[in-house]
Amino acid sequence: MKKKITYTEIEGRSLGYYALLVVLGALVLLGAGAALYMEHNGHYVTGMSNQIVWGMPHVFAVFLIVAASGALNVASISSVFAKTAYKPMAPLSALLAISLLLGGLVILVLDLGHPDRLIVAMTFYNFKSIFAWNMILYNGFFVIVGVYLWFMLDRTMANYSKYAGFAAFFWRLTLTTGTGSIFGFIVARQGFDSAIMAPMFVVMSFAYGLAIFLLVLMATYSWRGAELGDGTVRRLKNLLGVFIAGAMYFVVVFHLTNLYMTKHHGVEAFTLRDGGIYTQLFWYGEILVGGVLPLILLYLPVTGKSRIAISFASILVILGGLAQMYVTIVGGQAYPLEMFPGKEIIASSFFDAGVKSYTPTLAEALLGIGGFAMALIMIPLALRILRFIPVSMADAEIDPHYREAK
Amino acid sequence: MKQLPTDPSRRNFLGKTAAAGLLIAPGVLLHQVAQARPADEAASSKVRWGMLVDTNTCSKGCDACVTACQTENGWGGEHSNEVKSSPEQQSQWIRKVTLRDKQNGHEQSLPLMCQHCETPPCVDVCPTGASMKRADGIVLVDKHICIGCRYCMMACPYKARSFVHEELHDQKPYAPRGKGTVESCTMCVHRVDKDGTPACVEACNKAGHQAMWFGDLNNPNSDISKRLKEYGGNQIRADLGLNTGVRYQGL
Amino acid sequence: MMRTLTLMAVGLLLALPLTIQASDLLPKVPLPAGKDKCVEPTDVMRREHMHFILHQRDETMHKGIRTTKHSLKECINCHNAPREDGKVAHIESKDHFCNSCHSYAAVTIDCFQCHADKPENTNYRHSLVENTLPHHPEMSGSALTKDTLNVLATKGDAK
Incomplete structure (x- = not known):
């Protein structure tokens, strides 16, 4: 027996609703201002340099892009894996996927040296470039998820939504693989060069996307004053736990394989032991805040049932994810290029010796935060x-297998 | 306005004359066999331009090559037109690097610049095709379609590329460079196209070190090929299999 | 009726300075002494110059073809040659032939973010050894620039 689910828009007239829009809108405006400032002056107003070429904007952008494909998970589980309990959340999941990707891309584009040449990026393609593939993957994602959303929301097309869901599922896997490969295929830098980057990004995307989805879902229903069943929350938080554990597994494998190869010992010692801020962000940010603490919060019987604890765990996953991106992207560049094995560089005018330093400026941080706010305000x-x-x-409304608790 | 002579027969004749060696100053002979290419003829893959650096004769305190490149192409130096950028943000097309062997303490110095790979990672990763390799092996950035994403800088194993972090003025007509685009050593392509030699190589010879050689790697009779055949030459990061156009002796 | 006439009179009066100065407002593309025409007829150039330059740009950039007829560098060399007082117009000034026309037509160009807006230094490629190898007009004699040689002379043999 199938229950018919009634969908609704939100009223959006409360003071809280407008306050939310004002706060997010202010952050978007600040981000836009920062982008204009960077574009007008050039990148000398940022902390990025010829040594650290990708910085804070890329940390936020890549995080959002990865999270976008992860946010689509809930929809995929309903259409690809035919779990009816997830179906009511599928449209919100697809919406979040589109908005997060848009936020991430806006950051990426506004950080370009020539954002005014976006048309060039769309008309000149070098098909060997993973970046160029990604431009096709990103644009395709909007189209496919957009069509998927349409099929889900339009009753006359509902029969096709399953197929669109399949297409979106494969597309999002390709997209995250492509994003991971941006780094994985960089053979020049010891911190990146690893084929495991792509699957690792896929699993991380599951965790980051679901964490954001859970927060959005719980906030929406709590602020609407409508009921969100414990069954749904429990299901999603357990899934989040599995994804966090999966991401942790890949992080462990990534570092173990590097530790096995002698030539990568230098960069591993850097990340795990001697890297200063990067080492701290790795252990305290990526592992503790983004992995261990949320797992404890989600699975301890006391906290596992508390929505506050679950929200807190989700926020920790997001913070840990940003730390992970920082360690991967900036840390990977801070570690010096190994050009002359067996030799040390004792003098160079171009900072070849030693770890490169990077201090982000307010402008680039605001650009990143503004992009995040833009994804959320949508x-x-x-x-x-x-x-x-x-x-x-x-629970009684949406779960066909729901039974009253004893 | 002067027009370049375009009569091929005349050019060929002159090319042979040039092959006898360019006398640039008394006592300095350029070891470069030039093949004159008419101005209206495209660069050909029959030629592969390359450079050879002899680290044994490269002098530690000398940076004549760097200075010559700065003057020729209008970057860095005392009169740098990048006034707002930090030292980490200023462009460097070529730099001198001093190395010490960790085991025996042997020290050597060498110039490091774009290695003009046969299979350049920067060209592979560039989304728009701005990062490109000419038929004659010179790797360049087409700044007209460069969007400033800096992926090429991430991919380059030699950190040979720079991004321009501010608005520039007073560029050299032969070396356009500007805000928001990526740049690197062009092997002085504007000189090479006119049978010239890169400024760094000329300066090194002028300074009397004879540590840099320029020529056609495809031509077995060029000085650079003969020298490579006799003494060999290493690539930096040969493990990547990029078949660089710049080779080093004594590394 | 009276009102209309007054308005017309005022209008004419206001337009007067405009008609007087109209020739000053029109763009100027100067030719250097000894030249009476460009590489293409004026009307062709007016309509097509961007296509010529764009085509030449890709030919030079990607193939190394360096014919001068349609090259931006030659446009600059001819049309923005140093004046009699030795000064050269910069792109920001209305005296620069590109800006003169483009500000008139309100079309933004970004060529000069990267390209030099004035001819190369007249001393550029000044030859030390006269007529040694005059097979390239720009490169007779030394292929080193005067600047480079000066620098080398002062700092050269740091052995």
């Missing part, structure tokens, strides 16, 4: 316009 706006969410997410 959610309350879209929810007010179209019917993305079920009126009620009470």
